[in-house]
Amino acid sequence: MEEDIRIYIIEDDEVIMESLQFLIKEELGFRLTGGSVNAEDAILALKYVHSDVLLLDVSLPGMNGIEAIPLIKELQPDLNILMLTVHEDSDTVFSALRNGAIGYLLKGTPPNNLFKGIRDVLQGGAPISPSIARSIVETFRVENIPVLSQREMEVLIKLSDGNNNSQIAKELFVSANTIKAHIKSIYKKLHVHTRAAAIRKAMRKGLIK
Amino acid sequence: MEEDIRIYIIEDDEVIMESLQFLIKEELGFRLTGGSVNAEDAILALKYVHSDVLLLDVSLPGMNGIEAIPLIKELQPDLNILMLTVHEDSDTVFSALRNGAIGYLLKGTPPNNLFKGIRDVLQGGAPISPSIARSIVETFRVENIPVLSQREMEVLIKLSDGNNNSQIAKELFVSANTIKAHIKSIYKKLHVHTRAAAIRKAMRKGLIK
DNA sequence: GTTGTTATTACCTGAATGGGTAATTTTTCT
């Protein structure tokens, strides 16, 4: 009773795009959620379409795939990004990984390897050098420590003390509406939607003790 | 514009009790919130009376002062407990400190020292060996790790993931009311009143990661 | 065999939260 793996594709080459779409549509356990021919369009679409895996071409017209990664991660932090590349150029791959991609697939790879790579990701692996690559990735990735403004930090700390919005407002001599605004902003930066989750994430990231 | 320091006394010796009550009533900046002649009565009263400092006689009829400490701490975790003792018996003092008392006052102490001792506490000190005692206390105190039941832990973890009550209810196959009950119980054990504070405390205590 | 803890559910109420949108002011960076 597994759910389909939802896949989104960003690829400008028509032939490759159609071939990938065809393969995914036909393969059991996979579902296509959409596709774009450039990063800019994709970023607009990805605000609304949620997927498990993104196949992202490295070379795109306009913004290239690697530049797009952090922007996409902003939208969907938990989306697993796999780069699509023609040859295994280590510089390219490394900067992709450093930016937040989880692995890469070679464009010439046979369908079965492609599917295996995608399934690997969902099981916590990283395609191509399955396990080792993953640990390298973790090491190299620049720990995306969210930057909260000074004011947001003050709010966060009081939040963690168990204060509610109006209590914080009083202590900081501003209106409760302001505190709400700050908290919304904190949620956005930490990618959470509740106070409880915000505190946990903030503690894990070392923002508060 | 300082607020009065609110003091509660538990002392079975009538003479000493009256003498302390008199002193506190007369002294500027101090206010008596109540008194009991034994721990059992006090525990009932302390459910309703909030104070800053509790003067607690070591030797009491029935439950002694030291045994009473953890029970009182359950009711008012932030209450500063000062033991009243006749002689500086280190065993007694140490077990009091280990149980959660913050310091001790000798019964023969002149009024001014008494007041100073109490003021010390409110300023983060610990009477008798003002600063050093404090750090010793912290070291010796058995870290009262709250014991959450298995079910409460499950709820806590899901809470920290940012789930709300009804989401947790679904995942655990019980009603949202049940989750509410568990969360209330968690709050009681952790001495908090909000989710945010619960998460922080739980993380600090190592209950969750 | 009674007492205590845990788990479960329910109902009520007022307060608080999270999300959306929008606008102004101040700071900061370029």
Place this chain on the structure above:
DNA sequence: AGAAAAATTACCCATTCAGGTAATAACAAC
């Protein structure tokens, strides 16, 4: 000087939370 980011406030709305009270059942401890 002009653009971008941070801080401020406001209003609306539906949902959620926190606290209080209460009751039942299962199970362990004493």
